[in-house]
Amino acid sequence: MKRITIYDVAKEADVSLATVSRVINGSEVVREDTRVKVQEAIEKLGYKPNAIAQGLALQKTTTIALIVPEASFFYTGQIINGLIDVAKIYKYNIVLHTTTEGITEMNDIIETIIKSRVDGVVIFNDKLNKEELNTLTNYQIPIVVIGNRMSDETVGSVYVDYAKLIYDFAIERIDRGMKNIALVEDRKNPAMIKQLNDGLKKAYEERGMEFKNYIEIPKEYRSSYLFLKEYFKDHKHEIIVTYRDSQAMAVLNTAKEAEISIPDELEIVCILDSKYNAMARPQISGFKIPDYDLGAVAMRLLTKMLVDEEEVMDKEIELSYIFTPRKSTK
Amino acid sequence: MKRITIYDVAKEADVSLATVSRVINGSEVVREDTRVKVQEAIEKLGYKPNAIAQGLALQKTTTIALIVPEASFFYTGQIINGLIDVAKIYKYNIVLHTTTEGITEMNDIIETIIKSRVDGVVIFNDKLNKEELNTLTNYQIPIVVIGNRMSDETVGSVYVDYAKLIYDFAIERIDRGMKNIALVEDRKNPAMIKQLNDGLKKAYEERGMEFKNYIEIPKEYRSSYLFLKEYFKDHKHEIIVTYRDSQAMAVLNTAKEAEISIPDELEIVCILDSKYNAMARPQISGFKIPDYDLGAVAMRLLTKMLVDEEEVMDKEIELSYIFTPRKSTK
DNA sequence: CTGAAAGCGCTAACAC
DNA sequence: GTGTTAGCGCTTTCAG
Numbered sequence A, B: 001m002k003r004i005t006i007y008d009v010a011k012e013a014d015v016s017l018a019t020v021s022r023v024i025n026g027s028e029v030v031r032e033d034t035r036v037k038v039q040e041a042i043e044k045l046g047y048k049p050n051a052i053a054q055g056l057a058l059q060k061t062t063t064i065a066l067i068v069p070e071a072s073f074f075y076t077g078q079i080i081n082g083l084i085d086v087a088k089i090y091k092y093n094i095v096l097h098t099t100t101e102g103i104t105e106m107n108d109i110i111e112t113i114i115k116s117r118v119d120g121v122v123i124f125n126d127k128l129n130k131e132e133l134n135t136l137t138n139y140q141i142p143i144v145v146i147g148n149r150m151s152d153e154t155v156g157s158v159y160v161d162y163a164k165l166i167y168d169f170a171i172e173r174i175d176r177g178m179k180n181i182a183l184v185e186d187r188k189n190p191a192m193i194k195q196l197n198d199g200l201k202k203a204y205e206e207r208g209m210e211f212k213n214y215i216e217i218p219k220e221y222r223s224s225y226l227f228l229k230e231y232f233k234d235h236k237h238e239i240i241v242t243y244r245d246s247q248a249m250a251v252l253n254t255a256k257e258a259e260i261s262i263p264d265e266l267e268i269v270c271i272l273d274s275k276y277n278a279m280a281r282p283q284i285s286g287f288k289i290p291d292y293d294l295g296a297v298a299m300r301l302l303t304k305m306l307v308d309e310e311e312v313m314d315k316e317i318e319l320s321y322i323f324t325p326r327k328s329t330k
Numbered sequence C: 001c002t003g004a005a006a007g008c009g010c011t012a013a014c015a016c
Numbered sequence D: 001g002t003g004t005t006a007g008c009g010c011t012t013t014c015a016g
Helices: A006-013 A017-023 A032-045 A051-058 A070-089 A106-115 A130-138 A162-175 A190-206 A224-231 A247-257 A275-279 A291-308 B006-013 B017-024 B030-047 B051-058 B070-089 B104-117 B130-138 B160-177 B192-208 B224-231 B245-257 B277-280 B290-307
Strands: A063-069 A093-099 A120-124 A143-146 A157-160 A179-184 A239-242 A267-272 A285-288 A316-319 A322-324 B062-071 B095-100 B122-124 B143-146 B156-160 B180-183 B241-242 B267-272 B285-288 B317-318 B322-324
Touching: A006 A017, A006 A032, A006 A162, A017 A032, A051 B051, A070 A093, A070 A120, A070 A291, A070 B095, A093 A106, A093 B070, A093 B143, A106 A130, A120 B095, A143 A291, A143 B192, A157 A291, A162 A179, A162 A190, A162 A267, A179 A190, A179 B285, A224 A247, A224 B322, A239 A247, A247 A267, A247 A275, A267 B122, A275 B245, A275 B277, A285 B143, A291 A316, A322 B122, B006 B017, B006 B030, B017 B030, B062 B070, B070 B122, B095 B104, B104 B130, B122 B277, B122 B290, B143 B290, B156 B290, B160 B192, B160 B267, B224 B245, B241 B245, B245 B267, B245 B277, B290 B317
Parallel strands: A063 A093, A063 A120, A120 A143, A143 A157, A157 A316, A179 A239, A239 A267, A267 A285, B062 B095, B062 B122, B122 B143, B143 B156, B156 B317, B180 B241, B241 B267, B267 B285
Antiparallel strands: A093 B095, A285 A322, B285 B322
């Protein structure tokens, strides 16, 4: 099947290529019968406009780049779904880039993004430093960050305030007399853990105490599970907070093995809720983070920035969350 | 920052644009000093070649389309990672398309894929019927299917033979006297379940029996869990096979609640293994499917097809699996 | 080894 | 309403 172009259609319909172009783009100024004639020619030849050529002519690709940390599809799947659904509405294509933990290939990614002339980029949380961000903004590429508030004027951000989330939670618990709250490190999400740590610190300070129960997983342990198994031999807390479901389950399993009764002696709370929390026994409490919305709102914000150029107020959008108490909470 | 083009670089370096193009593309025939001169100009101006224009000129986008079912990032994440890693090596970009269960927007997706002039497409399992596939092949777009063997000559496929997998397993168990094996329906993955069902049927037939324990989840139940809770009141099996981890956990939880002892009275096996299987108590046995490899091999196959045009032998690649017995197996 | 010029497929003034 | 034509930014013969 020969590549068929707008010229072929023009010839077939016996009009100029300009007219075909008008028909394709739904321009109003085409007489009905010629429109039909062109449509038929298009149909007959199976013509599909070449988006690349359109992109060149229009200086617009209707494509955005999405950068996500590689391993985390477990946690970002819903966000991506939200993003894609909105992108579909606005006919945007998404090119997917992933960053591998540790390997700083971010420069390569930015390089290909610039070359590919996408209209905008959405990036997950903290994997972007100031300098890299500047490279992008220098090339006038609108950016929306998911997961972190960004103070930068030029980029948008959509996030959940984890510090506030855990702060509110901690204050409430402390005031009910549960002063022994602990937070489990998560090597894969240092930025999140920092926010949680900050929130806890603040809560404790405000109640005239100091937050000390940050449970670090020593490097020599391959998994949280293995470490916690040891940890519980001589540690006790009233509440343990983890970021991911798998860590919550590690706490759950090791606590049970140490014969710590849940929820009577220990409450377990997982920040990032998932269906697996509900499948654990006892079921683990969690915060319902609006992941789908994070993606959808981010994409919506980006399209707005793409249309209104600079004139989008409110480039920082904070979404809220809901605590879902389950059996791991008294 | 003004958009800077190859002309600007040419002017800056005082050469023709043809020469700049040669430098960009690493053509051998450029004298060293002019190459340096051009490089410096590129550096100075911060020039990045416009991939869109290159695409137009070369009739090649170095981009492939990836189509995955929307909800399933949980199960396809690793496959995507494998695919992306290989794509990176060959400098291919990936545009991501998702299909929503039930909604037949496949035609829209195919439409945009054709328009976007990608070099090839990778699609997950069975979400593609013959007709849609033909649309793509008519436009000469190489296709690789992940998850199903395809008999079609023009498309490649990378898959695990689930029928064989479960057949081997069943034969082994039956011969050890465990004749009461059951399979749980999975509405989200009918094609997979069909393969499993076929494999079980074949195994039973060969042993002079009939396979009857296909556990359908009636539509009125919102989750497998709710149904299985009822089911176990008057059903008993020696082995229950599920496709996804969440179903295995539903079996696990409901069986425990029905005071069926695992693994003594009931063995649970999950086809698609995951870390959550290992976190359950007792830990659930599973088959280690080479998901990352499925993606990586698919992408590698596609690049081969892209280069060698038609001349790729062995367009059907079967990958194997490993049974991982855990505590849910005696 | 380098430059001139045609062409990739399409859009958008500008004429008619 | 419709056609003509000049780009969009780059690659690639073909001369020189």
